[in-house]
Amino acid sequence: xxxxxxxxxxxxxxxxxxxxxxxxxxxxxxxxxxxxxxxxxxxxxxxxxxxxxxxxxxxxxxxxxxxxxxxxxxxxxxxxxxxxxxxxxxxxxxxxxxxxxxxxxxxxxxxxxxxxxxxxxxxxxxxxxxxxxxxxxxxxxxxxxxxxxxxxxxxxxxxxxxxxxxxxxxxxxxxxxxxxxxxxxxxxxxxxxxxxxxxxxxxxxxxxxxxxxxxxxxxxxxxxxxxxxxxxxxxxxxxxxxxxxxxxxxxxxxxxxxxxxxxxxxxxxxxxxxxxxx
Amino acid sequence: xxxxxxxxxxxxxxxxxxxxxxxxxxxxxxxxxxxxxxxxxxxxxxxxxxxxxxxxxxxxxxxxxxxxxxxxxxxxxxxxxxxxxxxxxxxxxxxxxxxxxxxxxxxxxxxxxxxxxxxxxxxxxxxxxxxxxxxxxxxxxxxxxxxxxxxxxxxxxxxxxxxxxxxxxxxxxxxxxxxxxxxxxxxxxxxxxxxxxxxxxxxxxxxxxxxxxxxxxxxxxxxxxxxxxxxxxxxxxxxxxxxxxxxxxxxxxxxxxxxxxxxxxxxxxxxxxxxxxxxxxxxxxxxxxx
Numbered sequence: 001x002x003x004x005x006x007x008x009x010x011x012x013x014x015x016x017x018x019x020x021x022x023x024x025x026x027x028x029x030x031x032x033x034x035x036x037x038x039x040x041x042x043x044x045x046x047x048x049x050x051x052x053x054x055x056x057x058x059x060x061x062x063x064x065x066x067x068x069x070x071x072x073x074x075x076x077x078x079x080x081x082x083x084x085x086x087x088x089x090x091x092x093x094x095x096x097x098x099x100x101x102x103x104x105x106x107x108x109x110x111x112x113x114x115x116x117x118x119x120x121x122x123x124x125x126x127x128x129x130x131x132x133x134x135x136x137x138x139x140x141x142x143x144x145x146x147x148x149x150x151x152x153x154x155x156x157x158x159x160x161x162x163x164x165x166x167x168x169x170x171x172x173x174x175x176x177x178x179x180x181x182x183x184x185x186x187x188x189x190x191x192x193x194x195x196x197x198x199x200x201x202x203x204x205x206x207x208x209x210x211x212x213x214x215x216x217x218x219x220x221x222x223x224x225x226x227x228x229x230x231x232x233x234x235x236x237x238x239x240x241x242x243x244x245x246x247x248x249x250x251x252x253x254x255x256x257x258x259x260x261x262x263x264x265x266x267x268x269x270x271x272x273x274x275x276x277x278x
Numbered sequence: 279x280x281x282x283x284x285x286x287x288x289x290x291x292x293x294x295x296x297x298x299x300x301x302x303x304x305x306x307x308x309x310x311x312x313x314x315x316x317x318x319x320x321x322x323x324x325x326x327x328x329x330x331x332x333x334x335x336x337x338x339x340x341x342x343x344x345x346x347x348x349x350x351x352x353x354x355x356x357x358x359x360x361x362x363x364x365x366x367x368x369x370x371x372x373x374x375x376x377x378x379x380x381x382x383x384x385x386x387x388x389x390x391x392x393x394x395x396x397x398x399x400x401x402x403x404x405x406x407x408x409x410x411x412x413x414x415x416x417x418x419x420x421x422x423x424x425x426x427x428x429x430x431x432x433x434x435x436x437x438x439x440x441x442x443x444x445x446x447x448x449x450x451x452x453x454x455x456x457x458x459x460x461x462x463x464x465x466x467x468x469x470x471x472x473x474x475x476x477x478x479x480x481x482x483x484x485x486x487x488x489x490x491x492x493x494x495x496x497x498x499x500x501x502x503x504x505x506x507x508x509x510x511x512x513x514x515x516x517x518x519x520x521x522x523x524x525x526x527x528x529x530x531x532x533x534x535x536x537x538x539x540x541x542x543x544x545x546x547x548x549x550x551x552x553x554x555x556x557x558x559x560x561x562x563x564x565x566x567x568x
Contacts, residue, residue: 040455041426087453141320168453171320171482172524198455237457242527249553255560264531272538275559 003064004160004192005029010051010061021047023215025061029208031159034186034193036203039212040237045196048212049164052194053082066159083153085166089145090137098140099124099133102151109156123151126188127181143174150181154189161185163195167202179205200227200239204263211236224261243267279364279443279476281308281331285340288326292338300326302500303340308444308493313470313477315487315508317523318497324480327497331446331478332365333358345443363392366442370449372433373426381407381424381432382417388440399439406435411465427458431465438469444476445469451483459483463490488512488526488547496523513545528552 006028013020021044029035039045050056052063054075063070065078086092095101099120106116124130127147137145146166153161163182167175183205186193195202203209209226211219213236219226226233230240230248243264247257262270288301300323308314308331316324329335330342333349342349347361369375378384385406386399394402407417410431416424421432430450437445447466451459463486470477470490481487487494487508494511496504498521504511512518512525515533519525525533528546532555536542540559546552 040457173319173522200456237455239456242531245549246528246531246553246556249549250556253553253557255557264534268531268534268538271535271540271556271559275563276539 002031002067003028004031004033004066005052005194006062006064007048007052008062008064010048010058010063012047012051012056012058012060020215022051022058025212025215025217027210027217027220029192029194031192032186032190033207034182034195034205035208035210036206037194037196037210037212038198038200038203038238040198043212043236044215045212046164047215049084049162049194049196052162053084054078080156081159082162083156083158083160084162084164085146085149085153087165087168089142089149089169092149093137093145096136097133098129098135098137098148101137101148102155105152105156119155119157120151123155126154126185127151141174142170143177146170146174146178147181150178150185154185158191160192160194163193163197165196165198167197167199175202198238200233200241204241211238228259228261279345280310280343281345281444281476282343283307283330283340284343286330286337286342287339288330288335289338300500301330301337304500304502305340306495306502306505308476308478310476311474312492313479313490314493314495315491316478316480316495316497317482317484317487319522322497323500324497325448326500328367328446328448328478328480331444332362332367334367359392363440364442365444365446366437366440367446368434368437368448368450370452372437373421373429376421376429376433376436379420380418381421384421384432385417385436385439388436392440402439403435406439407432409438409469410435411461427454427461430454430458430462434462434465442475444478446478448480449482450479451481451486466490482524484512484524484526484529485548488529496521508547509544512547515545 008026010022010025011020012022037045037048051058054070066081068074068077070078093101094104102120102123103116106119124133127150129147129151167178179202182193185191204223206223209221209223210217211226219232227241227244230244233240243262246267250257258270283304283306286301286304287299290298290300316327318324326335330337336349336351336353338351344361344365376384378387382400382403385403389399389402403417404414407414412428412431421429451462454462466477467490469475491508494505494508495502496511512529515525515529526547528549528551532542532545532552542555546555
């Protein structure tokens, strides 16, 4: 697997005297992987996303996207590989209707009309919004608007999708919709996904989790590994998965629980094995 | 202060092609000095319901009793000012409504509008900023320099500055990180105990409902489809699943255990209740590990 994103010793401060928002950050993301970056508000997560998209001018460190080093000259090439979805569904709807909105990026690239039509159709069907193509933004829920935003990104055929707190303003139904679509896209189109979130529940599908605090990477690993360090997550103002919370409560009641990480299903299974299995 | 809804209906744009009935024959009582949680999907009528709590909207049919004031479709807007002072609403993303140059001016704006002198209002601002857990030094700063969580506290202080008797909270923790969420909910929990507020909370966070609410109202398509204590409402997990509504994680977990043959006398609502139940199971099996 080749490296889709490589970040090397990236350091960035918003003003000269302030504490760096990113402090010597290095990591790689393999092509087709889903990587979740977690941290509390103000940990540097969003700054990192902006750096990857060439939206901030960093002086220290380097970023490579799909083998291209991010520089002032290469920024447009790099950006063409990345689709970004932001937090507020109302701030990224630019078209008068759903299909106009999805076509917006393609129009800017002067894609021929027939091809544009085909790409818009396909993108809308990927996010299950084909029936809504002539609707206006006011007629959509937050989750539906975010799906349209995703369709707009998919139509551009990027190699990477970055979700910057893309579900944080949605209700639970909207959240599940978006995560379901992402899961499918990653599988079907092999898109590399970078999701930035403070919701630990939204990282279970990731291949790798990077924990960020005060601009530094404090931990990197597979979800099971990260979840088993629940003390660290809580200390950083994050949640831990439910099964880990339950384990802590059980430990306080002198019940010995397995050391490896179990998800909820695994925990129920373990309880059944220990208590009911004949 | 109690609020009673009697057969309340509300119709948007009546008599036009856009006519839409958002509330359908709602009857319920919000008890004095209690925490009521309102749950339901986007579009279930929650927001319309909320806006009746301080007569921002007046019922198309039926009556709303807010304390001793009766609101009907006929009520004129003239005499509603004292009522609006008694019921404070913290809207979604309240930090978007901050506007003044300093935090102090922002918090003092409400009291000054309701007749406090500048001096009194500034004193109130000091009290309120402490109440929401921010240092007094914040008062002289611009609200826009603060972090998201701090801005939200300032906006809440602005509502508390009116000394409301009823506090209406529309998804007060949306968009905050887990640490910020815990802090804000603890703040409201403490305030409620100290000041005996009546709180109405709209939320999707079922853990908060389990931890803080005395009473739960479930809304769907403009109707109240269930209400009762959290324990009573969350007891019917399958029914809530059908409605695509969540239940607290501990209740969900116990529900899954039930499917595997575990028997609960009542489904737990919190982690500690569930852990107690599991500890009992271990005890009964004589396998408690020390």
